[in-house]
Amino acid sequence: MKIADVLFVVIVILSVLLYHGHSIVFEGIAVGVAVIGYFNRCKFYECCNDEMIPRNTARLKQDLQSKLYGQHIAQEIVLSAIHSHVYHNQPRKPLVLSFHGVPGSGKNYVATMVAKALFKSGEQSAYYHFFNGRSDFPSETSINIYRYDLKTKIQRALEKCERSLFVFDEVDKMPEGILDILVPFLDYTSWLGREKTKSIFIFLSNTGSDLIVKRMIDLWKSGKRREETTLQDFESLVALGAFNEKGGLHRSGAIESKLIDHHVPFLPMEEKHVIQCLTDVFKHWNIYSPSEEVISQALSHVSYGPSPYNLYSTAGCKKLDHKVSSIVFKDQFNELEI
Numbered sequence: 395m396k397i398a399d400v401l402f403v404v405i406v407i408l409s410v411l412l413y414h415g416h417s418i419v420f421e422g423i424a425v426g427v428a429v430i431g432y433f434n435r436c437k438f439y440e441c442c443n444d445e446m447i448p449r450n451t452a453r454l455k456q457d458l459q460s461k462l463y464g465q466h467i468a469q470e471i472v473l474s475a476i477h478s479h480v481y482h483n484q485p486r487k488p489l490v491l492s493f494h495g496v497p498g499s500g501k502n503y504v505a506t507m508v509a510k511a512l513f514k515s516g517e518q519s520a521y522y523h524f525f526n527g528r529s530d531f532p533s534e535t536s537i538n539i540y541r542y543d544l545k546t547k548i549q550r551a552l553e554k555c556e557r558s559l560f561v562f563d564e565v566d567k568m569p570e571g572i573l574d575i576l577v578p579f580l581d582y583t584s585w586l587g588r589e590k591t592k593s594i595f596i597f598l599s600n601t602g603s604d605l606i607v608k609r610m611i612d613l614w615k616s617g618k619r620r621e622e623t624t625l626q627d628f629e630s631l632v633a634l635g636a637f638n639e640k641g642g643l644h645r646s647g648a649i650e651s652k653l654i655d656h657h658v659p660f661l662p663m664e665e666k667h668v669i670q671c672l673t674d675v676f677k678h679w680n681i682y683s684p685s686e687e688v689i690s691q692a693l694s695h696v697s698y699g700p701s702p703y704n705l706y707s708t709a710g711c712k713k714l715d716h717k718v719s720s721i722v723f724k725d726q727f728n729e730l731e732i
Contacts, residue, residue, distance in 0.1 A: 442521065442555035446514050451477040454511035461507070461674070462500050463711075464667035467625050468493070468658050472504055475656055479594065480512065480557075487582045488593040490653055492565075492643070494602040494632045495660025498710020501598045505561045508596065512559060521555045523547070527568035527642055534569045541575040548579055556592045565599040568642030573597075580653040597654075601643060602635030606659050611703060620661065628659035662706030668696055671711035675718040692717050 440446050454476060458469045472491065479489040493501040506517060513519035525531075531540050551558045565573070579590055606628055613623060636643040636657065637650070648654055663671075672692050676684040695717045698704040 440515060440520050442557060446519070447512060447521065447555075447557050448514060449480040450511045451480065454507055457507040457511070458504070462504060463670040464620070464663050465500055465504075465660055466621060467623065467628070468500065468504060468660055471625060471656050471658050472508070476508060476511070476594070480592075485591045487591055487653075488580055488595055490580050490595045490597075490648070490655050492597040492599065492632075492636065492654045492657045493660060494599055494636060494657060495606060496603040496662050496706070496708070496710055497600060498707065498712030499660035499663060500711070501660050502563060505563075505596050505598060508594070509559060509561070512557070512594075519559075521551070521558045523551055523558060523560045525560070525562045527562065527564035527566065531568050531572055531642075537569050537571055540569070540572050544572065545575045548576065552579075552590050552593060556589045558593045560593065560595045561598065562596070562642070563598045565597045565643055566601045566639070566641035570640065570642065570644045573642045574647045577647045577651060577653065580648055581651070597643065599636060599641065599643065601639040601641055602632035602657075602659070603662075605631050605635045607662050607700060607706060610662060611700075611705070614703075614705065620664070623661070625656075625659070629657045632657040632659050663710045664706060665693070665696075665698070668693065668707050668711060668714070671714055672718065675714050676722075678715075679718065679722045681722070688721060691721050 435441070436443060436445070451473065455473050458473055462469060475489060475491060479485055493504065495501055509519070509522050510516040513522055516522070517524070525544075548560065551560070562568075562573070576595070579593075580595060609628060609631060610620075610623075613627065614620075633649060633654070637645065643649060669689060672689060673684065676682070676688070681688075692714065695713075697708045698706060699708045700706075
């Protein structure tokens, strides 16, 4: 509703109040001021509305296509899942995605893209909630405390905005059992009612990554091209790995109850994908056409595996920033006085 519309409604209300008696005029004025104040507040503070949560899935599509390399399965699944959920008038349950893959394959990167597409303030939004399995849940002896705190935070967040986004990073480093407290929030029906169904939960984990790599090698041996692989080649495998491997999803009720909508595999990066990442990093240093020699220098720091095939970067596109910066400033380093 526009401000002009609100003012019109307030004027009508005040007119009625004035007609029926002066004794309640001031109450009517107070109501009108409160309504106007609320809408003016949204000009200066973040509100849970379409302006602050534009759901810009066109931007998400552009980012996934232009900035994410070697992940055709993740591109397709994430875009279709996010778009269909945020534009559904009344989704039956929250959207729950679980990203699996080796380090540096783009899991965090995509979660960031989702936040920037959904919220005007991106990761700075008050409705974006990030949890790190290693730093937020460090102790195996404090599980009950963590569960209570997490439940309280999720509930309060949803009370403020039903379109909240929750991202859990390094789920494999979390003590087992903590995430089971989320089951009522993720389920189709619960005591929470329908105010939770527009929310999105994303889990990021390295669980299942060894199984993904093994399946990739088997498919490669059989002659199947990377671009021909589909979600069906990996999803059940990844879900099984996440359920059986130690970490936050080990024996998880979310998996057991089939509450995770998509287990999204992030495929290991080949050298051509690492080169694409390197090109982006060089652009950050205003080098838009790095020479083959410079690219080779950077690639010399990249390790590949598993033996004996050595097809995939063991760290994906991680650590490339520091490798490139050391090359860019190599001459300056040599000139430093000791």
